[in-house]
Amino acid sequence: MQKSPESDFLKSLTDPGILYENAPCGYLSFTADGKIVKINQTLLSWLGYDQSEVVNKLFYTDLVSRGGKIYYEMFYMPLLQLQHNVNEINFDFQRFDGSKFPALINSTAFRDSHGKLVAINATVYNITDRKKYERELLEAKKQADAERNRFELLSDLIPEMIFTADASGEINYTNRRFTSFFGLLDGSFSADAILPKIHHQDRFKLFKYWKRAIAIGEEAQIELRLQNQEGTYQWHLVRALPTKGNDGEIEKWMGSCTDINRHITAIQHLDEFISVASHELKTPITSLRASLQLMDRLITQQGEPKLMMLMAQSKKSIEKMNTLVDDLLNTGNIKEGKLVLNIRKFDVSEWLNNTCSHVRLAGRYKLHISCEHGLNVYADEHRIDQVIVNFVNNAIKYAPLSSDIFISAYKDNDQIHVEVKDNGPGIAPDKLPYIFERYFRVSHSGAEYSGLGLGLYICAEIIKRHNGRIGVESNVGEGSKFWFSLPESTPTG
Numbered sequence: 001m002q003k004s005p006e007s008d009f010l011k012s013l014t015d016p017g018i019l020y021e022n023a024p025c026g027y028l029s030f031t032a033d034g035k036i037v038k039i040n041q042t043l044l045s046w047l048g049y050d051q052s053e054v055v056n057k058l059f060y061t062d063l064v065s066r067g068g069k070i071y072y073e074m075f076y077m078p079l080l081q082l083q084h085n086v087n088e089i090n091f092d093f094q095r096f097d098g099s100k101f102p103a104l105i106n107s108t109a110f111r112d113s114h115g116k117l118v119a120i121n122a123t124v125y126n127i128t129d130r131k132k133y134e135r136e137l138l139e140a141k142k143q144a145d146a147e148r149n150r151f152e153l154l155s156d157l158i159p160e161m162i163f164t165a166d167a168s169g170e171i172n173y174t175n176r177r178f179t180s181f182f183g184l185l186d187g188s189f190s191a192d193a194i195l196p197k198i199h200h201q202d203r204f205k206l207f208k209y210w211k212r213a214i215a216i217g218e219e220a221q222i223e224l225r226l227q228n229q230e231g232t233y234q235w236h237l238v239r240a241l242p243t244k245g246n247d248g249e250i251e252k253w254m255g256s257c258t259d260i261n262r263h264i265t266a267i268q269h270l271d272e273f274i275s276v277a278s279h280e281l282k283t284p285i286t287s288l289r290a291s292l293q294l295m296d297r298l299i300t301q302q303g304e305p306k307l308m309m310l311m312a313q314s315k316k317s318i319e320k321m322n323t324l325v326d327d328l329l330n331t332g333n334i335k336e337g338k339l340v341l342n343i344r345k346f347d348v349s350e351w352l353n354n355t356c357s358h359v360r361l362a363g364r365y366k367l368h369i370s371c372e373h374g375l376n377v378y379a380d381e382h383r384i385d386q387v388i389v390n391f392v393n394n395a396i397k398y399a400p401l402s403s404d405i406f407i408s409a410y411k412d413n414d415q416i417h418v419e420v421k422d423n424g425p426g427i428a429p430d431k432l433p434y435i436f437e438r439y440f441r442v443s444h445s446g447a448e449y450s451g452l453g454l455g456l457y458i459c460a461e462i463i464k465r466h467n468g469r470i471g472v473e474s475n476v477g478e479g480s481k482f483w484f485s486l487p488e489s490t491p492t493g
Helices: 005-014 016-021 041-047 066-082 128-157 176-182 191-197 203-216 261-302 305-335 348-354 357-362 381-398 455-465
Strands: 026-031 036-039 085-094 100-111 117-126 161-166 171-174 220-227 233-244 250-259 344-347 366-371 376-379 404-412 415-421 469-474 480-487
Touching: 026 041, 041 117, 066 085, 066 100, 066 117, 100 128, 128 176, 161 176, 176 191, 191 220, 203 220, 203 233, 233 261, 261 305, 344 348, 348 366, 348 381, 348 404, 348 415, 376 381, 376 480, 381 404, 381 415, 381 455, 381 480, 455 469, 455 480
Parallel strands: 366 404
Antiparallel strands: 026 036, 026 117, 085 100, 100 117, 161 171, 161 250, 220 233, 233 250, 344 376, 404 415, 415 480, 469 480
16 A cells, blocks of 8 residues: 555654754764764754765864864863763864854763773754853843943932832832931941831821832822931932833832922921911901992992992902912911811712802803713812812913813712813923922913912812822813812722
């Protein structure tokens, strides 16, 4: 019966001769004096020889480099005289054309009945690609070491405290300024030495922010007090940014501690002045409002148009002044932790349909409200209304030509998400990170707007006290969207 090509192929897969000749590694057998008695086709192809040119004609040392010949005589053969196996020996083999390639040799010694070495079987592995990879790794390591040395040199020259941490958040480098500030004499990071120098009121806050940043892989930023060598606490801004690889995974953290003590002290002095001034202003403003209300009744009875116009302007001015003072008082209460929340459950749709009555009555701007049915939230309705009113007022102030303002609310997992969108000029990207900071005011094309820059700061603090989140999204020329989200359940803490 005639054999099929398939059966011949299957037989070739198990034929010892074929397997020997075409193995992925080289095979070589030679006598104790080094004469080659057998060699497979794989190794012959690597070397560029024919079988007839090698077997019983060349010695092992004819196939290796000059250095390999010395190593063969001084180490390789003496080892084989003593041992049955010699593995992972590196030789540079020399091809017929004079070029070379690196190889690893695993050898087995054969002896006669008297223990005399008579032959060696060797397996040859071409490690050209491995050597290239090792060189690339070595070069990459040299470059990485050079970059690290350059980074450490530069970080030691700047006045800020610099540190780095691994992906898990363990600090593995601190610059000279860091070690000097905390008195780390040996230059190594020590949590036990640093923790006592963090103000006791700031330690938990630091752990909380740092742990959260590591968990979500986002920037950590916190203001805290650190004790210097003289025992004095100074305010510092601690920032840590994640560095991610091509796969999006965090490789390390880069951090800094910036001395902001003068800045914080100046703000504290300003806050003290504002608190005293706002409380002092509240009493005469209240008296003035009462007087204006009485005068308004008298003028209305007289029906004098000019006086009525002046009274309307006066009332508008006193209300604006009262709003500014309220903002200052709110800011003081927030800083002192006196912002009291009256938490209760309320219907979001009903609240949105009743908010911003001053805008509805004016009739100039149209509020488009979209709210999922049956949304309820636990919060201080008055404070949350203060936030939405501020968002709408900002839309009117900064986008006066956009007559439509869109307010929407919906449920996102366990959060109630509320947003206010306008079609105004938008906000420049470089301004967005500072929108919710105290005293920050956005300007457009050099235009200045009234206000103290406290409204959005107060909004942010109100939302934080509710354990919520607040943010803004904006593109120049496409409008802005201010949003906040609140936990659906009763907030704690």
